[in-house]
Amino acid sequence: MSLRAFKESLRPCSGSQSSISSSTQYFSSLSQNYDSSVNPRKPPKSSLSQQLLRLQDHHVSLTQTQPKSTKRETLLGSEGNYGDDGEEDEAKKDTIFRPKSESLQLDHTGPYEPLLLSLPGEVPAVQVPPSINCRLLHHQRAGVKFLFELYKNNHGGILGDDMGLGKTIQTIAFLAAVFGKDGESSDLRSRNHNQPQKPVLIVCPTSVIHNWEDEFSKWSTFSVAIYHGANRDLMIDKIEAHEVEILITSFDTYRIHGGTLLKVEWEIMIVDEAHRLKNEKSKLYKACLEIKTQKRYGLTGTIMQNKIMELFNLFDWVVPGCLGTREHFRDYYDEPLKHGQRSSAPETFTKVAEERKQHLVTVLRKYLLRRTKEETIGHLMRGKEDNVVFCAMSELQKRAYQRMLQLPDIQCLINKDLPCSCGSPLKQVECCKRIVPDGAIWPYLHRDNPDGCDSCPFCLVLPCLVKLQQVSNHLELIKPNPKDDPDKQRKDAEFASAVFGTDIDLVGGITQNESFMGLSDVKHCGKMRALEKLMLSWLSEGDKVLLFSYSVRMLDILEKFLIRKGCCFSRLDGSTPTGLRQSLVDDFNTSPSKQVFLISTRAGGLGLNLVSANHVVIFDPSWNPAQDLQAQDRSFRFGQKRHVVVFRLLAAGSLEELVYTRQVYKQQLANIAVSGKMEKRYFEGVQDCKKFQGELFGICNLFRDLSDKLFTSEIIELHEKQEMEHANSANASADITGIGMSFLPYKEAFQVSTESEDDNSSEDDGKKKAKPVLEDAGIVYNHRNEDIVNSRPGIKGDRESSMHIEDNVQVSFVPGIRRKSDGQANNIQSAASSKLRKKRQYSALALFMGMGDVQLSKWLLSATPEQREKLLQNYKNKKAKLPGT
Template sequence: MSLSTFKETLKPCKHNPSTSSSVSSSFSSISHNFDSSINPRKPPKSSLSQQLLRLQDQDHPFSLPQTQPKCPKKETVLNSEGEDIDDEEEEEEEEEKKDRILRPKLESFQFDPTGPYEPLLLSLPGEVPAIQVPASINCRLLEHQRAGVKFLFKLYRNNHGGVLGDDMGLGKTIQTIAFLAAVFGKDEEAVNLTTSLREIQPEKKGPVLIVCPTSVIHNWENEFSKWAAFSIAVYHGPNRDLIFDKIEAHEVEILITSFDTYRIHGTILSKVQWEIVIVDEAHRLKNEKSKLYIACLEIKTQKRYGLTGTIMQNKLMELFSLFDWVVPGCLGTREHFREFYDEPLKHGQRSSAPERFIRVADERKQHLVAVLSKYLLRRTKEETIGHLMMGKEDNVVFCAMSELQKRVYQRMLQLPDIQCLINKDLPCSCGSPLKQVECCKRIVPNGVIWPHLHRDNPDGCDSCPFCLVLPCLVKLQQVSNHLELIKPNPRDDPDKQRKDAKFATAVFGTDIDLVGGHTHNESFMGLSEVKHCGKMRALEKLMFSWLSRGDKVLLFSYSVRMLDILEKFLIRKGCCFSRLDGSTPTGLRQSLVDDFNSSPSKQVFLISTRAGGLGLNLVSANRVVIFDPNWNPAQDLQAQDRSFRFGQKRHVIVFRLLAAGSLEELVYTRQVYKQQLANIAVSGKMEKRYFEGVQDCKEFQGELFGICNLFRDLSDKLFTSEIIELHEKQGMEHGNHESAKLDFTELQMCFLPQKEETKKSTEASEDSKTKDASKRTVKPGLEDLGIVYVHRNEDVVNIGSGTQGKKELNMHLKDTVCVPVIRRKAAAAAAVGGKNTVENAASSKIRKKSQYSLLAQFMGMEEVEFSKWLLSATPEERDKVLRDNKRRTDKIPDG
């Protein structure tokens, strides 16, 4: 029967009013089905499309706009059959005109044939059964998340594992769930709508194992229940045997367990034939000797996937451990990786490395990146959702320790315990040819820390005196943060309290009365006082500026005792705050987060770095303070990302507080070293070569590595500043003027009132000039804020990729020449005898100070007040001040 004949049979029906609408609807549906052969795009298989189709069948006034066939297409098809249908078309047009009177126009409503309202097809075209992400999930994914799902499925198709290494906050969880929903055929709408899929029996798949930190188990549960209909069980707690019985009975599709549970019960779970194994926070598999790593090696599946935002944290060999578990053998053997990648990359990054070392390191770097690209997908926030966010500044603030802190720090370096470590390689005083560590100074019976550690073993242990390193480092960090931390903790056992009291008495010395004795201070006013803590003195001034402008602050500390002190400080200042640490119940944590995000009165959130580093979304805060740095750079980066994540509406400014001249400067420079190695190995970036030291190499310990560097006295120098400025000076000598970039230090120095400088004799040497200028210009300028030196971390750690290696200068107020820049230019000019350059720099300095004073007057502030405001202002706010000031000056007529 031809189409024209079939339409003739429908003609009489239109005269019956009771049936005309239903027949018209049927005809419209049939015509739509016919026209679908011409237009290959099918309506999206989403709940929205289903509703529209059902409403159309019921002759609802709303209908899909393209259900009626287009006239030109019908003419082409019907004329090919040689039939004249002009009369029928005219009658149909009359009916359509009547329908349009009753139906609203929806011509603007169009489905994108490749848009998010359709399922995301992962399998090859024509492949049966089709593997696709349900439209209900696909419509919620961002573009980079769809690419991540495709990457995971590509690994699955090739029957091996890989690592999804997106930055924290880019949605690794939802990408994983979308991938699993596609693999397990959770697209129920597509199955119901497509007849061919009804007849296909999907292959029965084994269960999926997800291993994650205990703190995010419930988050995984909630996300699965939100996005897809899986049969989920949690293997954690007292009901493990019951859950395991369900797994053997094939009643569980997704099993979630914690790292600790799997480490203990991995032997039982490894008996299951898993379809897929996913390890969240996969950087936990960095140590090949850990029990967790050994347990994970027993998993019987090749489809192993790791999720982590910090692929490498401390060493390049950690990279090997992770990928050797994900795809065994992909990087060769451990020894091959160490010789072919690890050693060349580390030695090529040495500041004085020969040219051939640098060339070999560049070749090996490119080779490693090419190999990893097969198994790794790494994206950053700047590459993916940077256009949706206001940006972030990571400022490193070197705070001056109080005079009392400095004296206590010096006394601790003079303790017999630390002196034994410092002098370990010197010849023994007894006259033997052995070193002190091998002879008479192996044990320290007259020490303060050593006798307590070996109270049951007076002859010492096998690792003496190196067993003292960690306890001494902890004490030095405590002195750098707050003197109260080295006093006895009332929560400790009496024996440890006596030991800490003895140590406090030794290092406080004659200043013991100034700190209230060697016992724990119970005074609220004493604990909240800032005069004896350099970091708190700087924090007090910064906090006043932020809170007066309505900013919300996240305040992180690694120490719970430090949080107690900061809590009293906030109470004294009248701040409304929340607090989260290890003692906070798991069920209460999310309510604290929600309350802080929704309540305008909550100004500060005190968070323990160890308890709140993962799983918190605190996008209402736009200021982040990390009170004490961690040896692992990933810890500080995770803390920052509690605020800087998708949903943040304001510019985020991070302040990492470091005690200048203390061990914390070495902690930070090692962070820089580790971040640079990670960027080189994972992303193939070209990093600046600041340091002479090479990790795990006794021959090249340089300024970073080795026990002597750990306990070196840095109080008489600007350790980090000198390393960075030396690199910039070398860059200028080699004609690389981009290295002398305007950084945050210079920006601050420009807007801080400078004191009168003492004139030095012109006969002084070039080195003494530079050193004296450093002390005169840097320290007094920030003295009122208690800050010695400041820079941006992103300017020190390159963020450019490939061979570019240099970040374009994008700084507000770039016309302003600041004091440190003047000092460097003057030093460079003096080296070549350029007196005119020095004179021009001096006159430029006077001119810029005058411009600064005018800006302060324009803002209606004193110079010091304006300096403090600038310290906490965002680049947009600084730029607005310049624009407004320029607009005002343009309106003032000349003369």
């Protein structure tokens, strides 16, 4: 190459400066328009009945490329419409589950310099490598700083972010900074003498071991080994030779072979899904206590699952003694918080509970960092709606459920505290009815011990609960499983025969139904009947659905149901090979033809990223609320571009209602103890307290007949009634000016009335003439979980400020208008104030109708749009005639 040609090649491009200038202007404009601290409004929440109303339009063709434009009706609620008029018109289209994609927003302010963790001027400097830091979100950088502060102070802590916020990535960034990784070399010989010389131990579920390994390879240059499987002993030799920096093992391996790992001196121990350490009596917990390092870190999105004492076990592992002794924690925190949440708790109890709650939260904040999706990446997501749908059981299911409650096994448990019929002063459980030789379940459990066991008859509780849940889900589940041993099949056949009774021919006998058409038929299963109606609406719109169930046999039935409906689906359960799972996930996310993903809740609760789905159905609830929330978060996580709608299906009048109300109870206690939030007091029962078992706890409540009532609905309605009476007595002179409806869209709540108020019978006509849209689907009641689990801020200043209501009610409901705030605290105040205002407005409208809040909600579900509009017009006219309006 000549010298001239070489100089020409070095000359800058003539358009480079203009290109750089235009690029700089573009990113500058993004910086001005983008404010990550303010979350834009989420799209209006969907209506369950609106989806079913689509089914009545016989003119909609599945081959249409554009959905028919209809008037949006939102019955269950609205958080506001889109920001401007153009988006408001767009929102009128019937595309609520496929919202218009927003323009790409780039964060050009992301740091491209190392994130310094050590103090300025401190040598050696501890910093996050630029190759990692430039890819971290703002909340993740804060998490890395939190972990390093704990490390610097030589004690442990909990990173308790919501699932999907990148706890794994934050941990890797923290370790890369501590070990001085620069992202270029993995040579252990280049390590600085001031950096840790000891390895790091990571204990996690088996299903995510390889996920940890993959993330380490993507983000940094650690020497990683896996202590799991047949060749695990070879890893110990590598550790002794200082060839391993990170050792990853599973819970089971650590529990069994922890003695070998305890011989190694560890710099840091990290436990993923740390809520597994909730039980102080488990072998895993005891093995983790024996680790010698004080730098113990737990990663979990569900810090507390069932009991407040779980908090003590977890924090006593990461920072021993930080919460005092076990007895002190139980007396000072656990008991006051539980009794203060009782619905009829005296005022002195509630005051003590408030003080202890604030004190506990203050102590936990020293060792706990917890952020939610709404606080961190809410502006990047479209929101989630968690619907709880109560489905009527089929008549055959109801009869089978009633017969089961009459079995000798369950009657023995129900009548355990009654005087014995033999004339003895002892209770039945202590005398003649301790064993049940004529039962349908007891003889098989004690086939090797005819005299019973030490736990009799309480050993029957769990098997009976499992059978009741099976009847609630599908009658085929109580029939013998051909894969079981002959003795169990014979026992299950006798049990099924007793439960089916005279209906045995209607269910095809006591043997498992092999008929494809019979298993896929929905007539004998209330939940499948509702699912059929909902799925037809979703799939016609091109939505993708995740369908969870705890029972593999139930997944088999649902699989035949999907085949009959012509759905293209994928399936993942415990029998799916580990190496095949990720390929199934990738195929579902990328294939437009895959509409439904059948997932076993136990196998698919962790490690799956299914953001292509915007609908989640949980077919059967869990006693542990965290498991249902983990299933929801397979779809609702970073990368989700659409509004996620969750449907939890419950069999109305069955044990599942009690399962759900206990979920609410546990979620409320967790919000109180961990976050210091205020929660509504629905229940009289107190966990682990025989004196206050109330409506939730105790064996008699578990096996209570709920077929003639809506258990959950009545509890909520009673609470709303008491709350309204309390509000009326506190402010008897309060008027009902400025009332809108939080359950209806803004345009319906505030449009100008053009009709007179002469028709006073509109409400009655609506009740009589309204066709119940949800009745065809067998849905008798539904609500949003977020409306029941209140989750209000617990800070006193926020709570007091939320009581001040602005005079201009209409402005707070206008779509696209966002209150200006100076910080996150003001945003919290605004949200709390808005929610309280909407609640009062809805209650006032219910009072105008002469109903309770729940009754009005039921009426709205079955009312036509014209009837709802007429109701609001009549109410507005009457409100205008009140003095002072």
